[in-house]
Amino acid sequence: xxxxxxxxxxxxxxxxxxxxxxxxxxxxxxxxxxxxxxxxxxxxxxxxxxxxxxxxxxxxxxxxxxxxxxxxxxxxxxxxxxxxxxxxxxxxxxxxxxxxxxxxxxxxxxxxxxxxxxxxxxxxxxxxxxxxxxxxxxxxxxxxxxxxxxxxxxxxxxxxxxxxxxxxxxxxxxxxxxxxxxxxxxxxxxxxxxxxxxxxxxxxxxxxxxxxxxxxxxxxxxxxxxxxxxxxxxxxxxxxxxxxxxxxxxxxxxxxxxxxxxxxxxxxxxxxxxxxxxxxxxxxxxxxxxxxxxxxxxxxxxxxxxxxxxxxxxxxxxxxxxxxxxxxxxxxxxxxxxxxxx
Amino acid sequence: xxxxxxxxxxxxxxxxxxxxxxxxxxxxxxxxxxxxxxxxxxxxxxxxxxxxxxxxxxxxxxxxxxxxxxxxxxxxxxxxxxxxxxxxxxxxxxxxxxxxxxxxxxxxxxxxxxxxxxxxxxxxxxxxxxxxxxxxxxxxxxxxxxxxxxxxxxxxxxxxxxxxxxxxxxxxxxxxxxxxxxxxxxxxxxxxxxxxxxxxxxxxxxxxxxxxxxxxxxxxxxxxxxxxxxxxxxxxxxxxxxxxxxxxxxxxxxxxxxxxxxxxxxxxxxxxxxxxxxxxxxxxxxxxxxxxxxxxxxxxxxxxxxxxxxxxxxxxxxxxxxxxxxxxxxxxxxxxxxxxxx
DNA sequence: ATAAGTTATGTGAACGTTCACGGGAGGAGC
DNA sequence: GCTCCTCCCGTGAACGTTCACATAACTTAT
Numbered sequence: 133x134x135x136x137x138x139x140x141x142x143x144x145x146x147x148x149x150x151x152x153x154x155x156x157x158x159x160x161x162x163x164x165x166x167x168x169x170x171x172x173x174x175x176x177x178x179x180x181x182x183x184x185x186x187x188x189x190x191x192x193x194x195x196x197x198x199x200x201x202x203x204x205x206x207x208x209x210x211x212x213x214x215x216x217x218x219x220x221x222x223x224x225x226x227x228x229x230x231x232x233x234x235x236x237x238x239x240x241x242x243x244x245x246x247x248x249x250x251x252x253x254x255x256x257x258x259x260x261x262x263x264x265x266x267x268x269x270x271x272x273x274x275x276x277x278x279x280x281x282x283x284x285x286x287x288x289x290x291x292x293x294x295x296x297x298x299x300x301x302x303x304x305x306x307x308x309x310x311x312x313x314x315x316x317x318x319x320x321x322x323x324x325x326x327x328x329x330x331x332x333x334x335x336x337x338x339x340x341x342x343x344x345x346x347x348x349x350x351x352x353x354x355x356x357x358x359x360x361x362x363x364x365x366x367x368x369x370x371x372x373x374x375x376x377x378x379x380x381x382x383x384x385x386x387x388x389x390x391x392x393x394x395x396x397x398x399x400x401x402x403x404x405x406x407x408x409x410x411x412x413x414x415x416x417x418x419x420x421x422x423x424x425x426x427x428x429x430x431x432x433x434x435x436x437x438x439x440x441x442x443x444x445x446x447x448x449x450x451x452x453x454x455x456x457x458x459x460x461x462x463x464x465x466x467x468x469x470x471x472x473x474x
Numbered sequence: 475x476x477x478x479x480x481x482x483x484x485x486x487x488x489x490x491x492x493x494x495x496x497x498x499x500x501x502x503x504x505x506x507x508x509x510x511x512x513x514x515x516x517x518x519x520x521x522x523x524x525x526x527x528x529x530x531x532x533x534x535x536x537x538x539x540x541x542x543x544x545x546x547x548x549x550x551x552x553x554x555x556x557x558x559x560x561x562x563x564x565x566x567x568x569x570x571x572x573x574x575x576x577x578x579x580x581x582x583x584x585x586x587x588x589x590x591x592x593x594x595x596x597x598x599x600x601x602x603x604x605x606x607x608x609x610x611x612x613x614x615x616x617x618x619x620x621x622x623x624x625x626x627x628x629x630x631x632x633x634x635x636x637x638x639x640x641x642x643x644x645x646x647x648x649x650x651x652x653x654x655x656x657x658x659x660x661x662x663x664x665x666x667x668x669x670x671x672x673x674x675x676x677x678x679x680x681x682x683x684x685x686x687x688x689x690x691x692x693x694x695x696x697x698x699x700x701x702x703x704x705x706x707x708x709x710x711x712x713x714x715x716x717x718x719x720x721x722x723x724x725x726x727x728x729x730x731x732x733x734x735x736x737x738x739x740x741x742x743x744x745x746x747x748x749x750x751x752x753x754x755x756x757x758x759x760x761x762x763x764x765x766x767x768x769x770x771x772x773x774x775x776x777x778x779x780x781x782x783x784x785x786x787x788x789x790x791x792x793x794x795x796x797x798x799x800x801x802x803x804x805x806x807x808x809x810x811x812x813x814x815x816x
Numbered sequence: 817a818t819a820a821g822t823t824a825t826g827t828g829a830a831c832g833t834t835c836a837c838g839g840g841a842g843g844a845g846c
Numbered sequence: 847g848c849t850c851c852t853c854c855c856g857t858g859a860a861c862g863t864t865c866a867c868a869t870a871a872c873t874t875a876t
Contacts, residue, residue, distance in 0.1 A: 139616075141862060152826045157864065165824060182616075187593045189534050189862035193831045197530065199573070199594075207562060208775070210758075213555030220549060220576045229594065231541070232574040234562045251529045252541075252571065274481075386758075393762050416552075416728075417759025420735050433550070483832060494856045499834065507854060531832035535861045 140183040149177035160185060191253070199229045200443060201249035204260045205237045209387070211413055211432055212260060215282060218436020219258055226444055228255075239264040247272055256443045258436075261286055263325060278446035278453075280439045284327050285455070292446065292453035294439040298328050301428045301460035302335025302382065303342075305410045308426060308462060309380040310343050312408060318351030318378035320367050320388050322359040329354070332384045332412070351378045364391025365398075372399055372407070379407055386413035389425070414463060424465035431458050482525040491519035502527060533595070541571045542785060543591035543599045547579045551729070553755055553774055554602060557624060560778020561600055568786055570597075581606040589614055598785045600778075603628060605667055620788035620795075622781045626669050627797070634788065634795035636781040640670050643770045643802035644677025644724065645684075647752045650768060650804060651722040652685050654750060660693030660720035662709050662730050664701040671696070674726045674754070693720045706733025707740075714741055714749070721749055728755035731767070756805060766807035773800050 146153040151174060158166045159174035177183075191197040202219050204212040216232065223230050231249060235242035242262045246269070249257060256278035269279065269288050279286065281293040309317055319336050322329040333354070340347045351374070353367025364383070368391060371378065383389045389411040393403075401407055404423045411418065414429035438456055445451020488495040493516060500508045501516035519525075533539040544561050546554040558574065565572050573591060577584035584604045588611070591599060598620035611621065611630050621628065623635040651659055661678050664671040675696070682689050693716070695709025706725070710733060713720065725731045731753040735745075743749055746765045753760065756771035780798055787793020 139862095143862085153863085154827080154865095155825060158825090161864090167824060170824080184589075184593050186534075186595055186862050188530055188539065188595050189831090190864065191831095192528075192531055192534055192833090193862080193864045195831080202574075207559035208552075208556045210550075210552060210555065213552065213558075214550045216555075216558075216574070217549040217576060220574055224575070229590070230574050232544075232558070232562055232572050233566070234559060247526075248571070251526050253528055253530050390758060390762060397764075415759060416732060417757060417762060420732060420759060421762065422739075422764055481832095485832085495833085496835095496857080497855060500855085503834090509854065512854080528832050531861090532834065533861095534863090535832080535834045537861080 140181045141186075142183070145174065145177045145181055145183045148181055149174045197253050197255055198227060199231055199252070199254045200440070200447075201231050201233065201245070201252075201254040201257045202259075203233045203235055203242055203245050203249070203257065205235045205242070205262045207232070207234050210415060211283075211386070211430065214432035215260065215436040215439075218433035219440045220436075221433075222437040222440035223444070226440075228440075228444060235262050237262045239266075243268050243272065250277070255447045256280070258282060258439050258443055259286070260284070263323070278443055280443045280446075280453070282435055282439050290446075290453055292439075292442045292455065294435050294442065294456045294458065296328070296430055296435075297457045297459050298331035299335035299338065301412070302332040302384075303339040304335075304460070304462055305382050305412075305428050306336055306339035307343075308464065309382065309408060309410055310339070310345070312380070314380040314408060315345055316348075316351070316376075316378040317345065317380045317382065318348070318353070318371050319382040319384070320353040320358060320364055320371070320392055321382075321384040322354065322388065323356045324354060325356070329384055336382060348378075350374050351381075358388060359385075361387055361391035361394065364388040365395045366391075368392040368395035369399070372396070372401065377407075381407065381409050383409065383411045386411060386415045386418075386427075389413075389415075393421075412460075418463070419465050426462070426464045428460040429463050430460055434458060482523045483528075484525070487516065487519045487523055487525045490523055491516045539595050539597055540569060541573055541594070541596045542782070542789075543573050543575065543587075543594075543596040544601075545575045545577055545584055545587045545591070545599065546602045547577045547584070547604045549574070549576050552757060553625075553728070553772065556774035557602065557778040557781075560775035561782045562778075563775075564779040564782035565786070568782075570782075570786060577604050579604045581608075585610050585614065592619070597789045598622070600624060600781050600785055601628070602626070605665070620785055622785045622788070622795070624777055624781050632788075632795055634781075634784045634797065636777050636784065636798045636800065638670070638772055638777075639799045639801050640673035641677035641680065643754070644674040644726075645681040646677075646802070646804055647724050647754075647768075647770050648678055648681035649685075650806065651724065651750060651752055652681070652687070654722070656722040656750060657687055658690075658693070658718075658720040659687065659722045659724065660690070660695070660713050661724040661726070662695040662700060662706055662713070662734055663724075663726040664696070664730065665698045666696060667698070668701075671726055678724060690720075692716050700730060701727075703729055703733035703736065706730040707737045708733075710734040710737035711741070714738070714743065719749075723749065723751050725751065725753045728753060728757045728760075728769075731755075731757075735763075754802075760805070761807050768804070768806045770802040771805050772802055776800060 142153040142156045146156045156174050159171045206212050220230050233245035239262045258280050260282045261284045266286055276290055279291040281291055285293045321333050324330050337347055351371055353371050357363030358367050383392055410426045412428045414427045418425040418427045484495040484498045488498045498516050501513045548554050562572050575587035581604045600622050602624045603626045608628055618632055621633040623633055627635045663675050666672050693713055695713050699705030700709050725734055745751055753769045756769045760767040760769045
């Protein structure tokens, strides 16, 4: 292909090949009603002139832009980055493009992004919702506009969702701690405003209840600020300096775990000796710690792919706005990895 | 705003408000030649009908799509994720959108992505180039098409680049090891095919030379496979089982560091006792390790922002395809953080 | 040889905007 | 009362495609 020289249109190719622009279209899109010789002549002109079709124009006429929007709340966070990678991979393999937006956990920015992306005529939206009231979805978007929420649920008819089996996963995590012999178990969990946190807390409580263990409120750290490492650190400090401190903790995300680990260091407590820890989210570092940190791994990439498949299904009218629950996986870095089936 | 009901166009709004579509356009875009009453009437109609402008159509006519393309080689990698976050943030603040593509370090997929994005009429491209020959840039894109490379350079006139001061950073890293008293220093570095690796190796050599220290080839691990944790682990195993092993190692990326840490564990060697390590890339975990891992932090988000600023400058014709070098920062997690000025 | 069918190509319109005009209403100046 | 200007607003064309037809040139059947 020759050097593309600015903006060449179908008409110029048509002139070069001595045919009409429709014929050019036929040649390019590999349609039937064209003789091989003409096709070759057109294709040569295309190549000579360095013509590249303008998909935007095609989309305007044809109606489908083959673009979906992805709104995450924090791209720099590995959970979201991996989800985004999954979305991109699946979309790409199905001929769709992904426009990316970052809400920074800010509902206003999220809403703005939804608006902007819709005006760009994306065909659907995958959202990792920020905290707060999402009723704008009802007013800002057409009633049948395809939306898939990831990690958190959006309570609207036309919104599908892809979620973790949070309750089961949390239960499994606690059961692992119990299997190590722990009975005094606490937890540091993000705000109960978040569905994931609520469900994980429920799983925690259930597991404790099933094992006849007491859930002590002074061993529970939760709240708005807990979502950041700093807040988590503070929560952990409080829990671990209690007169009767727990011997094990469950945390509900890797960001929280960072804070807890810092607290441990500051208090001079050793993991595996003074206190055991299990965390949600597998981070690249969890296996590098000494001792390795057991985690509930979320199938991040799968979640992105599943959401994209569902969304494209909805776009193409062959799928529904379901709710999908994916299992977590317990990684202890010791024996075999255990798939949570629950 | 009322519930958007499918696809409303300017003409329908015009009919509703009893004006022409041009007047609607004026009202929406806040132009001058319109009376306040008419404007209000139109805006009410817009609101009543739930009209949302179709930016795609506007872009087709107006010429500028306000979209840029971002091609990274591995989104799941935190370096790229953070760069992407920076790009998105800067683009967004300047009214541009970002279409994301992932090349998976595959030159073919990268080229495909460049093609597709160009056909979508993105106004410019930010690329974290995969390994290999990028001459397709010359043939597949118009001569003046704005491109900015990140992390690696693209040797074409119209390509700007945003890079780390690799040599200086590597030198600083080695000097830090020297300051700890080390004289037997090795390095595990990705393939010298990569510009970054070459430059970091040069920095390494320079620092060693300046300190009158010997660079021993059996203490150097490099090559194609080294870029993956597995390959890095193998390299480290070879280096650390040498009869006379080094007491300190520099690694050129966090992925490599993962491999080296695994090798250390397998060999039963303790960091801070048997061998010291310094790494490129600050990962969330580097400070969590025991002892904390000193790193050269790359200004990932800044790099993304700087690349985007440059690109938009080029797009809007007020900037050039420069080469920008950003400094790394030595994080020892001990004393104050040291800014590499070099 | 004529009607009908097939193949290959061209024409007009449309997608939803914005740009470049054109033009009417009303006031100011002579 | 006429011109000229300003303020609003409308019309036609264009952006680069694709879709739905129309049409020309050949085949094939009758």
